[in-house]
Amino acid sequence: MDWTALGLSLRLAGWTVVFLLPVAVIAGRMLAYRRFRAKGLVEALVMLPLVLPPTVFGFYLLVAFGGNSPVGDLWQRLFGDQLVFSFQGLVLASVIFNLPFAIQPAQRGFEAVPLEVREAAATCGMSPARSLWRVELPLAWPGVMTAMVLTFAHTLGEFGIVLMVGGSIPGETKTIAIAIYDRVQAFDMQGAASMSAVLVGISLVTIALTYWLSARVGKRLG
């Protein structure tokens, strides 16, 4: 059992959730309520990582953020660190790749908030921010929670991108999924088996949690 790799994966998943929580709330709410011309395009772009092979995404990340690219060069000058082959790079990749998992369920959650309730909040003189915090989030939070749980679990399982931009550095970019791959290549079936079992357990809990939460999306305040 590679505890360093498991810890790294949990940290990666945690940071991804931290960065995506505000994005999911703001973007999910906007997509749920607003009507604008490019909405279909925006929704398609958000969903793109869902169907895009991780290797394609990893390839573009390498090209865009590698040491020879302007972005990679700027990052290096600002933080004195590489973006690819670093934990920060994985967090960035993971945030982008999890956009559909974070935004989609949050959007469903906000869509379940009835228009009358939002109008009533506005009529009572609530600012949009206050309405979000006191009225909409209490109703939409199962959707937002589902988004975060899915994001967390999906990050733990991500493999293709990490393989492309990670470099399998212990404690830095060697996630649990990569560690399993490495253990199999090292003929350590025991190690691969125990780590796989841990991931199966986490995934089962996640799915159960997601179902439990989604059953509550759309339930009204009594």
Next chain:
Amino acid sequence: MIPFPSRRAVGAALVAGLIAVMPMQAAAQRDAPVIAAASDLQFAITEVAQAFTAETGQAVRLSFGSTGNFARQIREGAPFGVFMAADEAFIADLHADGFTRDAGDLYALGRIVIMVPEGSALAPDADLDALERMLTAGEIARFAIANPEHAPYGMRAREALISRGLWDDLQPVMVLGENVSQAAQFALSGNAAGGIIAYSLALAPQVAARGTYALIPEDWHAPLRQRMALLKGAGPTAEAFYAYMQTPEARAIMAGYGFDLPGDG
């Protein structure tokens, strides 16, 4: 109805707590340099690294993969301290483009073997006669080598098979590992008749227990001249490990994994 935490403080405290326990990087690990080692070194360098740490108290982090992939990652800025390639041509290219500190040192000469899993109908023989016979009879379902596009052990396997005249006939049943250790995994999984892998892997206890092997004649392929080099960003621990590779202790471990050592004559 599920209660929603009405107090802002609860959420803020949760987020703050989460961030507090999740540093962006584990500080202790940052000091240990990463040794990017070709996959044929999977077991040998793990043992060398243990001996190095036991003797010096300094830790290194090991990353295994195909030499070609590591060379590409180094060009993209991978923060490795030492690159231990399975083929010196990759070191020469990196050196020419200014990625390594110097031309590096030859640290081992590798060999390839044909290895078959326990219970395979294929007999491992150095001349590959049994392979040819079974191939002609259509009795080989799968045969594994490392990807010759970027893995030196795959390149040498291809050269050996070409010089033996079996390369074209093997195409329909060939499976390619991403590196030589995955090729070994494929070859010995029980789903293939066998494969051509590194001698150093065949000698490792974890692998040796799974099958039998025969050394392929050296003159069937270009030599596997394995060279290592310090990369531009290497620190003192990486330098110490590099120097340790040339000590009698490390050389003895390498010899135990079937490597011929430079300077032994």
